Amino acid sequence: MDDRIAILRRILDESSYTVALCGSGMMEEGGFVGVKYADKAYDIEKKYGHSPEEIFTSAFYHTRPKQFFDFYKEEMIINAPEPTDSGRVLAAMEQAGKLQCVISSNIYELSQRAGCKNVIDLHGSIYHNYCLRCGREYSVEYIKHVKGIPACEKCGIPIRPGLFFFGEMTDPHLISQASQAIHDAQVLLLLGTTLNSEVFAHYIKYFHGKWLIMIHKERHFLDDNADMVFIDQPKNILSQLGYC
Known part of the structure; x- marks a missing residue:
């Protein structure tokens, strides 16, 4: 275990409340390409005649359900990503009492499927579907x-x-839960995301803890605002911590 990994391990071991923010990089490290990425979005618009931003909306779902579900099944469900080693390490950390909350931006329950229990999915999940009229779940x-x-x-x-x-x-309840968890954190792990993330920037401002730690694969101009930065895929760093 090199010195910086050992320091990170000690920080996590000494923390009484650690929160992990899991961004799109947690899916990318498993080879998944989201529908909003430029090349994928271009292919989708060519295939369906509309951009992902047009199709994946409430208006499109209500007015063109056939086109919506053709896209949804083919592009978002059939090729759903699988959990990576990152998720399994987070689950081991949680089991050991070293991780109190995971806040995720993906819709595939990657953290739960890896074994994590206390997870806030800010964008919902493909695994929970329901009838708007009677509430029956599918x-x-x-x-x-x-x-x-x-x-x-x-x-x-x-x-x-x-x-x-x-x-x-x-959902305002999810916003409140996530904000409170980050406010309570002594250590905040940003995994596969950045400080100006479209998803997480609003929440990060509530952090007043001791250690802001970032693990992502490419340098970012805001990295210097973190207390510790690792330029690598999260799975490559987390797997060295020795939790599993």
Whole structure:
């Protein structure tokens, strides 16, 4: 274990409350490419005649459900990413009492599927789907395999994916939970994200703890504002800590 890894391990061991913010880099390290990335977005617009930002909206879901679900199934469900070593280390840290909360921007429950229990999914999850009329819940497998538009078996209306569309406000309860967790943290880990992240910047301002630690694969102009920075994929650093 090199000196900086040993220091990070000691910081985590001495912390009474550690929070991890898991950004898009946590999916990228497993080879997943999100729909908003330039090349992927171009391919989607060419294939469906609309950009991801147009398709993945409440208006498109309500007015063009067939096109919406064609896109949703093919581009967001079928090729869903799998948890990486990062998630497994976080789960081991949580089990050891060294991680109190994970705050995630992905919709694939990567942290939960790796074994983490205390997770705040700011954007919802593909695994929780429901009928807007009767509230009946449907699995992602049902959405994936049903032909045509996935509809409620009772009400006959399109099932609502259990996540937030582009442009929708995050649930105020989730915002409050995330803000409070960060406020309480002694150590804040930023994994696969940056200080000016579109998702996390609003929350990071609530951090007044001892250690702000960043692990991401490319240098960023705001890195100097952190107390410790590792330029690498999160899995390569976390796996050296010795928690699993």
